[in-house]
Amino acid sequence: MTKGRIEKDTVKILEQAGFDMRFMADKGRNLIFIDEQQDLRFLLVKAPDVATYVEHGIADLGVVGSDVLYEHPGNYLEMLDLNIGLCKFAVASIPSYDPTDHKRKKIATKYPKIATDFFNSKDEDVEIVSIQGSVEIAPVIGLTDAIVDIVETGNTLVANGLVVFEDIVRVSSRLIANSASIKKNSEIMTLIDRLQAVVGNEEVAFNG
Numbered sequence: 001m002t003k004g005r006i007e008k009d010t011v012k013i014l015e016q017a018g019f020d021m022r023f024m025a026d027k028g029r030n031l032i033f034i035d036e037q038q039d040l041r042f043l044l045v046k047a048p049d050v051a052t053y054v055e056h057g058i059a060d061l062g063v064v065g066s067d068v069l070y071e072h073p074g075n076y077l078e079m080l081d082l083n084i085g086l087c088k089f090a091v092a093s094i095p096s097y098d099p100t101d102h103k104r105k106k107i108a109t110k111y112p113k114i115a116t117d118f119f120n121s122k123d124e125d126v127e128i129v130s131i132q133g134s135v136e137i138a139p140v141i142g143l144t145d146a147i148v149d150i151v152e153t154g155n156t157l158v159a160n161g162l163v164v165f166e167d168i169v170r171v172s173s174r175l176i177a178n179s180a181s182i183k184k185n186s187e188i189m190t191l192i193d194r195l196q197a198v199v200g201n202e203e204v205a206f207n208g
């Protein structure tokens, strides 16, 4: 599981699928939880590490945002769209920004791959300035022409006087799986079926 923002909604889905998640109520600083009765082990880690644990087969399944999967592609199967952690990627800037300007733009972002791929898909070569957080100030103080970032409520953009110029892609949390685990352990597929019954969409199963 990804710790942080999507933790609560992940637990809700797991509870609806019949998992006993009571340990999450008083988890403290614990990061590993063992349910001996159901022979399950839950790991709570940072988002990009979810994909790493699943890729290495340490975790059979993982819950992680599609933003992270896109930015850190790896060798795992994407099984379900859990429809939580909903937000989008967008290009935003100060109101005077002109997206049709043909000069080589400078773009600040925590997501260099998504930003590069988006502008390249429009045949635009941009200069990416990698920023670790609070990206919204970059165009305001003149570091870059625009940003590529996650927008959820839009409050952070508004608070910093920015507007969305282009939507890039919807973001949601996904269930990913280790491909060898699926082949060798039929119980994993049963767990996926239980989650699918809750979230109600088709298994997609494609390589990340």
Ligand SMILES: Nc1ncnc2c1ncn2[C@@H]1O[C@H](COP(=O)(O)OP(=O)(O)OP(=O)(O)O)[C@@H](O)[C@H]1O
Binding pocket: 002, 003, 004, 005, 006, 046, 047, 064, 065, 066, 067, 068, 085, 086, 087, 150, 151, 152, 153, 171, 172, 173
């Ligand atoms: N407003 C939002 N900002 C960032 N991520 C969001 C937002 N809304 C939903 N998400 C989803 O929640 C996931 C987890 O976000 P969270 O902020 O907990 O971790 P993070 O992006 O690694 O940030 P941090 O480095 O601050 O822990 C993201 O990967 C994304 O899929």
Ligand SMILES: O=P(O)(O)OC[C@H]1O[C@H](OP(=O)(O)OP(=O)(O)O)[C@H](O)[C@@H]1O
Binding pocket: 132, 133, 134, 135, 136, 149, 150, 151, 152, 153, 154, 155, 156, 157
């Ligand atoms: O549209 P909103 O609801 O305002 O949410 C979007 C904000 O949330 C995220 O930042 P986060 O809180 O993860 O902090 P960060 O800037 O340090 O990444 C994202 O990078 C935006 O800044």
